Amino acid sequence: MHAWPAPSLPNLPGQGLPLRLYDTAAAGVRPTSPGSTARMYVCGITPYDATHLGHAATYVAFDLVARAWLDAGHEVHYVQNVTDVDDPLLERAERDGVDWRELAEREIALFREDMAALAVLPPRELVGAVEAIPGIVEAVTALRDKGATYDVDRDTYFAVHSDPRFGSVGHLDEAEMLRLFGERGGDPDRPGKKHPLDCLLWQAPRAGEPSWESTIGPGRPGWHIECTAIALEHLGNGIDVQGGGSDLTFPHHEMSASEAHVLTGEAPFARHYVHAGMVALDGEKMSKSRGNLVFVSALRRAGRDPNAIRLALLAHHYRSDWEWADDDLAAGEQRLVRWRDAVSRPAGPSADAVLDGVRRHLADDLDAPGALQVVDRWAEETLARGGDQADAPGLVTRTVDALLGIRL
Ligand code: 5CA
Ligand code: ZN
Numbered sequence: 001m002h003a004w005p006a007p008s009l010p011n012l013p014g015q016g017l018p019l020r021l022y023d024t025a026a027a028g029v030r031p032t033s034p035g036s037t038a039r040m041y042v043c044g045i046t047p048y049d050a051t052h053l054g055h056a057a058t059y060v061a062f063d064l065v066a067r068a069w070l071d072a073g074h075e076v077h078y079v080q081n082v083t084d085v086d087d088p089l090l091e092r093a094e095r096d097g098v099d100w101r102e103l104a105e106r107e108i109a110l111f112r113e114d115m116a117a118l119a120v121l122p123p124r125e126l127v128g129a130v131e132a133i134p135g136i137v138e139a140v141t142a143l144r145d146k147g148a149t150y151d152v153d154r155d156t157y158f159a160v161h162s163d164p165r166f167g168s169v170g171h172l173d174e175a176e177m178l179r180l181f182g183e184r185g186g187d188p189d190r191p192g193k194k195h196p197l198d199c200l201l202w203q204a205p206r207a208g209e210p211s212w213e214s215t216i217g218p219g220r221p222g223w224h225i226e227c228t229a230i231a232l233e234h235l236g237n238g239i240d241v242q243g244g245g246s247d248l249t250f251p252h253h254e255m256s257a258s259e260a261h262v263l264t265g266e267a268p269f270a271r272h273y274v275h276a277g278m279v280a281l282d283g284e285k286m287s288k289s290r291g292n293l294v295f296v297s298a299l300r301r302a303g304r305d306p307n308a309i310r311l312a313l314l315a316h317h318y319r320s321d322w323e324w325a326d327d328d329l330a331a332g333e334q335r336l337v338r339w340r341d342a343v344s345r346p347a348g349p350s351a352d353a354v355l356d357g358v359r360r361h362l363a364d365d366l367d368a369p370g371a372l373q374v375v376d377r378w379a380e381e382t383l384a385r386g387g388d389q390a391d392a393p394g395l396v397t398r399t400v401d402a403l404l405g406i407r408l
Pocket of ligand 2: 042043044081227252
């Protein structure tokens, strides 16, 4: 499916620093070391409701990864999926009496608009689960041929321990894995499974649900194999970053990694597993199933500047869990006004340190709050005392546009 229009990126003098990122699997910050093309897969939306600020925060975080790599001279091959057939989507369509395809199409269209408004760089490929079914069937067949699958009734399961490295993404103990698997779409208690953590690869048709004919029988894909198959098809194994919110660490990224290890015979699937913190509202993780949401599209309709929304998100470090409050947006709006005022002055103090400082903070595990403060200091100085560098306002404008996605 098509993505959304790419914002244009201004050129900056010099080059960004090598990007260091926290890797969940290593439990520490490590340098990324992409080749000339950096390869990143970020888990996309399940389109049964509009984009909320939690999604937006996660996609803005990975947008910073892409911007930092581009600035450091790499090409970026970025792939994202859309889980356009899965239980939550089918349940919501049923509840609302709408066709699941229409619901998905409507929400994907809104997601594209939200991402474009927030100046998020589009993935090179945005791939729906439905359009990926032939590749998913191939992947399930290959796992079966390797002896890593078994059937329960007519459903096909992945035997997670066929990957000796199973567990190497999240390093969780078994009790914790079982708890999270049960909470996040898994079926640890289903009778007939060989191990409670084994996950569904291909689900036989259920009454009233969509299914597709295939060489492994009629059915629809399980969740984790969707991302494994799409990532391997478009990016190959050993990608630079596998990304998503921290709620995907287990089981989703653990399962997809193990499936990829068995499919390719090589590990690791990703050199960095990168996870954004959870955004909450009223003390609870913002989630479509809980319904405690602030939608990007609603803020846009209310006339809020997407640059202020983006600044509100960037003011929190991507790895921290935080709670959205109206103050966040007010602070983003005030900052935007100050920055716009400062860059509209005919001259300011030198902006070389702004470019260096923003680059340094971003390269240091995406320290966006630190980067914002660097720009704040320049803006304060410009507004308080002015300066004699006529090219400084232009360089600051280009710096925050190219590296932070803020258009002044
Ligand atoms: N389609 C799957 C991934 S393959 C999925 O998790 N979809 S989602 O719509 O539920 O979430 C989309 C992305 O937003 C995921 O990366 C998820 O981790 C992230 N996300 C969801 N809720 C929040 C939240 N409250 N705060 C931050 N990120 C979130
Ligand atoms: Zn995914």
